[in-house]
Amino acid sequence: MTPQERRRQLVGIGLRMFVERPVGDLSVDEVAAAAGVSRGLLFHYFPTKTDYHRAVVAAAGRRVRRNVAPDDGVVGEAAVRQVVERFLDQVERRREWYVALVRGRTELSRAAPDDPMETVTEFVADLACRELALPASARPAARGWVAYLEDRALQWSALPERERSAGRDDLVAHCVSALAVLTATDEIRGGVS
Amino acid sequence: MTPQERRRQLVGIGLRMFVERPVGDLSVDEVAAAAGVSRGLLFHYFPTKTDYHRAVVAAAGRRVRRNVAPDDGVVGEAAVRQVVERFLDQVERRREWYVALVRGRTELSRAAPDDPMETVTEFVADLACRELALPASARPAARGWVAYLEDRALQWSALPERERSAGRDDLVAHCVSALAVLTATDEIRGGVS
DNA sequence: ACCCTCTGTTGAGCAATGCTCAATAGCGTG
DNA sequence: CACGCTATTGAGCATTGCTCAACAGAGGGT
Numbered sequence: 001m002t003p004q005e006r007r008r009q010l011v012g013i014g015l016r017m018f019v020e021r022p023v024g025d026l027s028v029d030e031v032a033a034a035a036g037v038s039r040g041l042l043f044h045y046f047p048t049k050t051d052y053h054r055a056v057v058a059a060a061g062r063r064v065r066r067n068v069a070p071d072d073g074v075v076g077e078a079a080v081r082q083v084v085e086r087f088l089d090q091v092e093r094r095r096e097w098y099v100a101l102v103r104g105r106t107e108l109s110r111a112a113p114d115d116p117m118e119t120v121t122e123f124v125a126d127l128a129c130r131e132l133a134l135p136a137s138a139r140p141a142a143r144g145w146v147a148y149l150e151d152r153a154l155q156w157s158a159l160p161e162r163e164r165s166a167g168r169d170d171l172v173a174h175c176v177s178a179l180a181v182l183t184a185t186d187e188i189r190g191g192v193s
Numbered sequence: 194m195t196p197q198e199r200r201r202q203l204v205g206i207g208l209r210m211f212v213e214r215p216v217g218d219l220s221v222d223e224v225a226a227a228a229g230v231s232r233g234l235l236f237h238y239f240p241t242k243t244d245y246h247r248a249v250v251a252a253a254g255r256r257v258r259r260n261v262a263p264d265d266g267v268v269g270e271a272a273v274r275q276v277v278e279r280f281l282d283q284v285e286r287r288r289e290w291y292v293a294l295v296r297g298r299t300e301l302s303r304a305a306p307d308d309p310m311e312t313v314t315e316f317v318a319d320l321a322c323r324e325l326a327l328p329a330s331a332r333p334a335a336r337g338w339v340a341y342l343e344d345r346a347l348q349w350s351a352l353p354e355r356e357r358s359a360g361r362d363d364l365v366a367h368c369v370s371a372l373a374v375l376t377a378t379d380e381i382r383g384g385v386s
Numbered sequence: 387a388c389c390c391t392c393t394g395t396t397g398a399g400c401a402a403t404g405c406t407c408a409a410t411a412g413c414g415t416g
Numbered sequence: 417c418a419c420g421c422t423a424t425t426g427a428g429c430a431t432t433g434c435t436c437a438a439c440a441g442a443g444g445g446t
Contacts, residue, residue: 001394002394003394006394022300024300027432027433028432028433028434029431029432029433037395037396038395038396038397039396039397039432039434040395040396040397040434040435041395041396043433043434043435044394044395047434048433048434049433049434099302102302103299103300106295106296106299106300107215107296107299107300109292109295109296140345140348140349141345141367143344143348144342144344144345144348145341147340147341147343147344148337148338148340148341148344148375149337150340151336151337151339151340151341152333152334152337155336155337156333174334178374178375181371181375182341182371182374182375194423195423196422196423199423220402220403221403221405222402222403222404230424230425231424231425231426232403232404232405232425232426233405233406233407233424233426234423234424234425236404236405236406237423237424240405241404242403242404242405
């Protein structure tokens, strides 16, 4: 088996086991056993367990990024709305998996130069800034908005099915508006004093 | 040494070591050594390492909650403003410590009925709802706002000192306004369409 | 056909760590 | 002084992250 295939296989196994327990608690033996290889081989591909951990979380991040990206050709506020919708879908349909991802990326936050956690946040914040033609000064607010969006999505996805589908459209509208409002520093400053 | 003192001592040690490495990576031996006791004793007080972990994070959460609580007698929007200010202070003055807390609480998020992470979030959200007399329907937005506030505080506290002190007042004003706007569902819906 | 190298792979083994348990020490009480 | 209670110990077990020297077998050059 070629190295690239092996890596994919191993990371793939991590992505699946991920849901059940945090990657940190996952033993190398288990992964190796699931792959039908020896412990040693895993260390051949990922010199450290943390490296493996990082690879798995990074792959998860890329997957989410793919899933929430808007269709080609959709631009402006419509793109933002689509991202919000897809983000809600993502969190709703695979809630535990997403929660596991949040945990995994947080565990890695220490000494992570290419912090894989940032993948999704950066992507969404960038997209929002671009599509709404926001000034550079609005970037922190846009990033904060992503945190807001994620929290709302996690709360919402924990609701019983009935309330969830009922409130979905309102939530989308609210979050889209929220981005505009939070990044419109002048308006918001005057709004409440 | 009385059991209560021992517990306090052990948790206190955890609170201090906490900054350097995640509680999860902290070995029982180290804690025991720092306390001048044997491994075994630690397991006498905290049957599982996770229990110890939880105790430390819970204590950290209580400490933050104390630090951000507004003064007695301060009510309404002033109370919210004070919480925001104190929250920024907290994150700024002990950034690594706060980051460690975020990590610690996330690590525990699995199967945590009395999730200590919630301590601070719940506290701030409750306070905001109460002081601004928000309806129950605004609760999710208030919780989301806490996530927004935390993210902004973490971004801001990473800035070089100059920009930090310059932007501080604006950030406080922005966050206080943001709470009002995010929870005023009608306004925000109409505001941007 | 033989050997040789290169690389994916193995498995034994080390050190650290979470955890258990029987035994001890020290103190207050009858 | 003896007794019991409880905080405390330290040896020991199983697991786990990680190292390393050795193996297998496919391809190529002679």
